[in-house]
Amino acid sequence: MIFAKIDTPAVLVDLDIAEANIDRFQAHCDAHGLKLRPHIKTHKLPRMAQRQIRAGAIGITCQKISEAEAMISEGGIDDVLITYNILGGDKLSRLRALAAQVRLSVVADNTATIDGLAEAFADAETPLSVLVECDTGGARCGVMTPKAAVALAKYIASQAGLTFGGLMTYPPAGQEAAVQNWLVKAKTLIEAEGLKVPVISNGGSPGMWHAQDVPIATEYRIGTYVYNDRSLQDRGVCTWDDCALSVLVTVISVPSFGRAVVDAGTKVLTSDLLGLDGHGHVLGRPDIKVAGLSEEHGMLTADAIDLKVGDRLRIIPNHVCVVSNMLDEVQLIRGEATLGPCPVVARGKVW
Amino acid sequence: MIFAKIDTPAVLVDLDIAEANIDRFQAHCDAHGLKLRPHIKTHKLPRMAQRQIRAGAIGITCQKISEAEAMISEGGIDDVLITYNILGGDKLSRLRALAAQVRLSVVADNTATIDGLAEAFADAETPLSVLVECDTGGARCGVMTPKAAVALAKYIASQAGLTFGGLMTYPPAGQEAAVQNWLVKAKTLIEAEGLKVPVISNGGSPGMWHAQDVPIATEYRIGTYVYNDRSLQDRGVCTWDDCALSVLVTVISVPSFGRAVVDAGTKVLTSDLLGLDGHGHVLGRPDIKVAGLSEEHGMLTADAIDLKVGDRLRIIPNHVCVVSNMLDEVQLIRGEATLGPCPVVARGKVW
Numbered sequence: 001m002i003f004a005k006i007d008t009p010a011v012l013v014d015l016d017i018a019e020a021n022i023d024r025f026q027a028h029c030d031a032h033g034l035k036l037r038p039h040i041k042t043h044k045l046p047r048m049a050q051r052q053i054r055a056g057a058i059g060i061t062c063q064k065i066s067e068a069e070a071m072i073s074e075g076g077i078d079d080v081l082i083t084y085n086i087l088g089g090d091k092l093s094r095l096r097a098l099a100a101q102v103r104l105s106v107v108a109d110n111t112a113t114i115d116g117l118a119e120a121f122a123d124a125e126t127p128l129s130v131l132v133e134c135d136t137g138g139a140r141c142g143v144m145t146p147k148a149a150v151a152l153a154k155y156i157a158s159q160a161g162l163t164f165g166g167l168m169t170y171p172p173a174g175q176e177a178a179v180q181n182w183l184v185k186a187k188t189l190i191e192a193e194g195l196k197v198p199v200i201s202n203g204g205s206p207g208m209w210h211a212q213d214v215p216i217a218t219e220y221r222i223g224t225y226v227y228n229d230r231s232l233q234d235r236g237v238c239t240w241d242d243c244a245l246s247v248l249v250t251v252i253s254v255p256s257f258g259r260a261v262v263d264a265g266t267k268v269l270t271s272d273l274l275g276l277d278g279h280g281h282v283l284g285r286p287d288i289k290v291a292g293l294s295e296e297h298g299m300l301t302a303d304a305i306d307l308k309v310g311d312r313l314r315i316i317p318n319h320v321c322v323v324s325n326m327l328d329e330v331q332l333i334r335g336e337a338t339l340g341p342c343p344v345v346a347r348g349k350v351w
Numbered sequence: 352m353i354f355a356k357i358d359t360p361a362v363l364v365d366l367d368i369a370e371a372n373i374d375r376f377q378a379h380c381d382a383h384g385l386k387l388r389p390h391i392k393t394h395k396l397p398r399m400a401q402r403q404i405r406a407g408a409i410g411i412t413c414q415k416i417s418e419a420e421a422m423i424s425e426g427g428i429d430d431v432l433i434t435y436n437i438l439g440g441d442k443l444s445r446l447r448a449l450a451a452q453v454r455l456s457v458v459a460d461n462t463a464t465i466d467g468l469a470e471a472f473a474d475a476e477t478p479l480s481v482l483v484e485c486d487t488g489g490a491r492c493g494v495m496t497p498k499a500a501v502a503l504a505k506y507i508a509s510q511a512g513l514t515f516g517g518l519m520t521y522p523p524a525g526q527e528a529a530v531q532n533w534l535v536k537a538k539t540l541i542e543a544e545g546l547k548v549p550v551i552s553n554g555g556s557p558g559m560w561h562a563q564d565v566p567i568a569t570e571y572r573i574g575t576y577v578y579n580d581r582s583l584q585d586r587g588v589c590t591w592d593d594c595a596l597s598v599l600v601t602v603i604s605v606p607s608f609g610r611a612v613v614d615a616g617t618k619v620l621t622s623d624l625l626g627l628d629g630h631g632h633v634l635g636r637p638d639i640k641v642a643g644l645s646e647e648h649g650m651l652t653a654d655a656i657d658l659k660v661g662d663r664l665r666i667i668p669n670h671v672c673v674v675s676n677m678l679d680e681v682q683l684i685r686g687e688a689t690l691g692p693c694p695v696v697a698r699g700k701v702w
Binding site: 088090109143259267268272296308325350 | 676
């Protein structure tokens, strides 16, 4: 039985593979003169963030203040970019406290957010660096035109407790030329107003091997690359051998010749499809489809399922970041060696 | 600002609505002579399980041992059915420990599971009650024919540490006549073998108002009814006013006239669609579509979004059980009154 010491379902993280992933993309960024600022949302583990820093990363990216708090208190990280519009008195107080501990920057795409930040940092010793979030085609957050980016840059620069830190975008994958063009325009217009643009932060795992195709960017943010997953394998960004996270499951029922049920459903694998058919890839059994999930059941189908109750399998999930968020601990392994559990310190941090 | 004391995103549970839901369905079961055994997977809160018992439930249903452990240690629950094939030495030891504390029963749909249970309970003072899980059309776990149910019932009854407890099914919704027919056949065949069928356990929220249409069932298991959700509203099982759980969010960005972004994504609402279009229902704004989610962003669209940064909204999720599993605590409310946070004791219990 594989990984006999580990009860199922379990999230396995192979450190050998994760470390190779970290080192490979760090080398890629180094070769292209890009600073790397990994997003901790994928692993949520202080030890992994430390490993990324040791490999050469300049700091980390967090989406939420509570993630940053977890990484700073347990990981000793000292440079954090929070890529989120932060609003509300409680969050702003916590942000102020964080700014006293580490080199901190945040983003904003609207004046209401900037007003809140300015009020919270009005009497700060060191002004807070605020980047303008730009929608270069991703259609999530961000100002929608370079002109709007200029207006917001000037608005940030006019606040006593803030400094304009530059531009940040979560770009559409595969549209590097358009992203470059957008950012060049914005930078040129902002500089024409007499402002410096110290940082241009681009990112995203789908486009990772084309990071250098947006040469105006000074840094790259990336999360999924540390573990990889079925969605990135499907896009040709990685191979199955580069997938560091897998879900260890046990077959609990074999109702018919072509069907089996395993002990992991959406409470481990989640319902994220990311455009894919099925809910994961069964290692060593490409003929099996993870055809359906309920909360605690995973339904496998195949022409001949050829499994018996008690068999163990490993499933590469569609989307690894959300799987990291489901359980309180992951099981660290190296190849077939079991190293033990590791708490997912930044799990469930949505504030 | 609504619920000003609560930071967002937050999962709100309205106790007035939940209690009314509990009492209404208990009355329905009482009127039809059906015992009610609520599934705690929806709320994962010992206090809610206690409330269900006080209303008249005969015990609770859990999917996993770890859920049962949480409910027993913190909720003082004394009658538990675990509707899962339990396998493996560690789980079986824990099951044995639970059996010493409460009235416990489990299910099985295969001989390997029964062999494990029999070995673990071989020298138990009280034999473990094992129900045969039946696939009456749901196509998840369960023996696929009444004949197979008989074979397994006899196999259970032949084990020293086990007793045959009856039949259990998670039925396909809306096919009550077929389910009744299946279970009648199985019961008749089993009784012809000289075995009693003490319990026939049916369940599921989609078919809850037709629970009585499978009259052979002695008890009904049901989870979602305590909170209700968009999927049940869509099926006509409840109204929006019966939805006890909502996600409180803040608008963090309004990029364009028809689009806004809120601070809850899949890490709160999850990707569960349950066949629906969009990711939730915005209370009071049926014109808004929750068009997309990423981990920390919810994308709202409308012809005219008419929202500003900082506005708060409440979203009824598609599937409430999975939302209960995302955060370490929910915020209890009654109407507009904030009662305080409550830990989700059985969150993340997948073992």
